[in-house]
Amino acid sequence: MRDKLPSSTTPFPPPNQVGESPRGKDLEHAAAGFLARQQRLRALLEARHIPLILVTNLVNIRYLTGFVGSAGTALFGPRQGLLWVDPRYTLQAREQAHGVEVVEEKIGGLKGAAKWLAKHSVPEIAFEASHLTCTNFELLRTQAGRTLALKPAGDVIEDLRVVKDRGEIEAIRSAGKVTAEVFSDVLSMIKPGVEERDLASEVDYRMRKKGAEGAAFETIVASGSRGAYPHAHPSSKPLQESDLVILDFGAILRGYAADMTRTLFLGEPNRRVWSLYSSVLMAQRGAVKSVQDGIKAGDVDSVARSILAKRGLAGYFTHSTGHGVGLEIHERPRVARGENTCLRAGSVITVEPGVYIEGLGGIRLEDTVLVGPEGPEILTPASLESWVLEVRS
Numbered sequence: 286m287r288d289k290l291p292s293s294t295t296p297f298p299p300p301n302q303v304g305e306s307p308r309g310k311d312l313e314h315a316a317a318g319f320l321a322r323q324q325r326l327r328a329l330l331e332a333r334h335i336p337l338i339l340v341t342n343l344v345n346i347r348y349l350t351g352f353v354g355s356a357g358t359a360l361f362g363p364r365q366g367l368l369w370v371d372p373r374y375t376l377q378a379r380e381q382a383h384g385v386e387v388v389e390e391k392i393g394g395l396k397g398a399a400k401w402l403a404k405h406s407v408p409e410i411a412f413e414a415s416h417l418t419c420t421n422f423e424l425l426r427t428q429a430g431r432t433l434a435l436k437p438a439g440d441v442i443e444d445l446r447v448v449k450d451r452g453e454i455e456a457i458r459s460a461g462k463v464t465a466e467v468f469s470d471v472l473s474m475i476k477p478g479v480e481e482r483d484l485a486s487e488v489d490y491r492m493r494k495k496g497a498e499g500a501a502f503e504t505i506v507a508s509g510s511r512g513a514y515p516h517a518h519p520s521s522k523p524l525q526e527s528d529l530v531i532l533d534f535g536a537i538l539r540g541y542a543a544d545m546t547r548t549l550f551l552g553e554p555n556r557r558v559w560s561l562y563s564s565v566l567m568a569q570r571g572a573v574k575s576v577q578d579g580i581k582a583g584d585v586d587s588v589a590r591s592i593l594a595k596r597g598l599a600g601y602f603t604h605s606t607g608h609g610v611g612l613e614i615h616e617r618p619r620v621a622r623g624e625n626t627c628l629r630a631g632s633v634i635t636v637e638p639g640v641y642i643e644g645l646g647g648i649r650l651e652d653t654v655l656v657g658p659e660g661p662e663i664l665t666p667a668s669l670e671s672w673v674l675e676v677r678s
Contacts, residue, residue: 318452319351319383325445326361335411337362338438339398339425342416344612345442347540352382358394359385360401360410369397395421399428406430411438440617447609447617448631453541454655457610457633460497460543461653461664463536467491468547468667475549475674477526481506484532485519492536501542501614505533512548512646515604515639526552526676529646535614535653535665542614544635545665546651552676561598561640561648566669568592568638569650572606576628576636576654576661583624589638590622601640609634610653632656633664 326349330338340346340359346368347353349361354374360367366385370378371393378387390397402410402425412425414437426435449457470491474484485504492500507517509528517531524530533546548565550558572589586606593602605621610633618626620634628634634656639649650669655662 314452315351316383318450319349321450322349322445323361323366323384326442327363329441329445330361330411331363333439333441335436335438335441336409337365337407338411338413338441339417340413340442341395341421342413342442345413345446348442348446348612350382350385352378353540354378354381356394358398360398367398367401369394369401395424396428399425402429402433407433409434409436411436411441413438413442415440443617446611448629449611449633450631453611454631454633456539456541457543457653457655458664460501460536460538460541461545461666463492463495463497463538464534464543464545464653465665465667466495467534467536468532468545471532472549472671472674475524475530475551477524477528477551477676479524480521481508481511481524482519482521484524485534488532488534492534495536497536497538498540499537501535501537501544505531505546507531507647509646510644512648513641513643515641515647515649524551529558529648531647531649533649533651540612542610542612543653543665544610544614544637544651545653545667546637546639546649547667547669547672548648548650549672549674551674554673560596561642562672564593564596564598565638565640565648565650568602569636569652569669572636572638573652573654573661573663576634576656578628578630578656578658580628581624582618582620582626582628582634583622585620585628585634585636586622586624589636593638593640598640601642602638603641604639607635607637607651607654628656630656630658 338361346359357370368382368385369388369390375389485506488504489500506519508524508530511517512529512531528551530549535543568589571592572585575585575588589606607620609616609618635651636654637651641647653664
């Protein structure tokens with residue numbers, strides 16, 4: 286499956302040949318990957334009749350160039366590739382950014398871009414409407430010239446990010462591997478008396494110990510009745526015998542996130558808990574199996590939802606089945622009811638059905654899943670079967 290992913294967009298290298306410099310080859314392949322993304326962007330701009338695009342979303346700047354600073358403005362056109370940064374980031378941008386001219390601008394990146402637009406009498410430019418504030422929109426319009434036509438670009442770059450290249454997939458696969466390993470490592474800690482927040486802290490610590498840049502989002506540990514809150518924050522509540530315990534976390538490596546949820550039970554579950562867990566497991570496995578190139582995202586959601594509905598649990602499944610994962614923990618495509626977007630080979634999504642019952646708690650099972658050319662690949666390979674933890678006195 287992996288060999289069939291398009292090699293032309295690979296930003297990370299194959300094994301080094303004898304005599305090659307690993308550092309040099311890594312940089313060479315990274316540069317090629319960013320240039321390929323910029324080429325795809327230019328093709329999309331041409332198809333949508335967009336002459337120039339101003340990029341202010343820092344995630345998109347990172348995706349296109351590799352620059353990871355906290356301030357910057359980029360511009361792309363048929364022949365243009367510019368990145369304005371203030372003096373704090375000049376050296377960093379020159380080292381990290383590929384395929385663009387780095388311009389140091391003491392007055393700030395956006396003002397630098399506006400000055401460039403005015404100097405070159407640019408008549409029209411597209412901008413990222415969902416990321417440019419009203420204040421900055423007015424600044425751009427005022428300083429670039431009132432005759433400049435500013436038009437929303439839509440989700441042009443987000444459209445590109447939906448399908449990952451091989452380097453992105455390998456980064457997510459590595460993040461998923463670390464996430465799964467940490468889950469296995471902390472299983473022995475999950476016992477009565479341990480506080481939720483202490484367990485969450487241990488998860489975060491162990492992810493970093495294994496090379497992660499950090500947690501992709503705030504680690505969730507929710508036990509007992511608190512598990513009925515899908516996004517519960519870890520608290521000082523100690524785990525107790527007969528608790529359901531939800532762990533939802535993910536590592537981030539090379540900027541890319543993984544996302545995984547496992548639910549455990551402390552002690553011997555009764556018939557109801559067994560039935561609930563079995564139902565969610567069936568829904569999760571069924572939905573994962575349905576993940577294929579070309580299927581509508583809403584149809585994956587429907588698979589999970591229909592399995593739970595047959596068990597009388599539809600009303601307890603209160604969120605969508607999943608979402609895209611990449612440079613951001615939540616990105617396109619949404620895997621939700623009525624979503625007509627078709628999944629494409631190279632996309633990475635989560636599949637995470639759950640049920641939440643007031644007074645009892647919650648059960649959620651989630652994996653990060655690659656849409657492969659021959660079917661789904663689970664990128665968070667931790668067991669779903671060993672969910673009952675023995676409590677010893």
